[in-house]
Amino acid sequence: MWCGRVALRRLQRIAVAPLNSLSITGGLPGAVQREMSSLPRVYITRQIPPEGLKILSESGQVQFDLWDSDDVPVPRKELLQKVKGVDALVCVLTEKIDAELLDAAGPNLRVLSTMSVGFDHLSLEELKKSGGWGTWRTLWLCGYELANSTVGILGLGRIGVAIAERLKPFKVKKFIYTDVAPRPELASLINAEYVSMDELASQSDFLTVCCALTPETKDICNKDLFSKMKNTSIFINTSRGGVVHQEDLYEALSSGQIAGAGLDVTVPEPLPISHPLFTLNNCVILPHIASASYSTRNAMSALAANNLLLGLKGQPMIKELKL
């Protein structure tokens, strides 16, 4: 018996363990589970003999899921599901490791270890494509255009207006917004139409959340909102993670209810790398950097300092939160 080790091309991860699957994190105390959840994820395609499992469990270096049977190979459909996002894969000779499987696994996959001396079940050509982009394909990495689109702004303030101003040159057809009440002065700057929350959901091709997080807006972007959005729509959140019900967003993205999401903010921050949202190829997550330019951060610090000095002098602040 020989365990081959082949370097692969990309990176990603996921979780859950249905029938016939065993997870070594199950049954462990919560704190241990949390610590383990940051370990590289491995999927083992067969109930391999105990020595190998023991080495992996005792290494403390990985968490793994296993097809818990030696009698029947893991069904292909289950395999394609289970490899999503794994960092490494242990396979046996019954599993075809080809482009479809590598695509299903995603870019996290770094190591493939086969419990066999033969390697005819491995598509070496595919495995050799280390880090490459592959050939140009007609619909490869295509997205939706801003041109002729309707952009919806949830919570129209200075940020919503600034976003719309930046988007205008991309030939957006229409800006719509919703808020607790119409904001005609701000709306007139970007020619935006006031709509209901339902209309915002159903009409927006791109829905961008710009509201503050308050008790009223917590989880406001939830199943109800996503279920009314088009399945070609993109959801963007640069406000606060708490305005989004993340489990509902995960459902909406993974079921194809909406086309994609771009999140600059999450709950918690940073979002643990084991979070299911990271496993999706239609969700882009950034570490709260929407304002991360030297000039913006300097302007923010200057404003904070000037507000403080004015406050100390008992004078009206430049920007004051009305309590």
Ligand SMILES: O=C(O)C(=O)CO
């Ligand atoms: O100013 C804020 O509230 C931020 O989120 C920084 O980008």
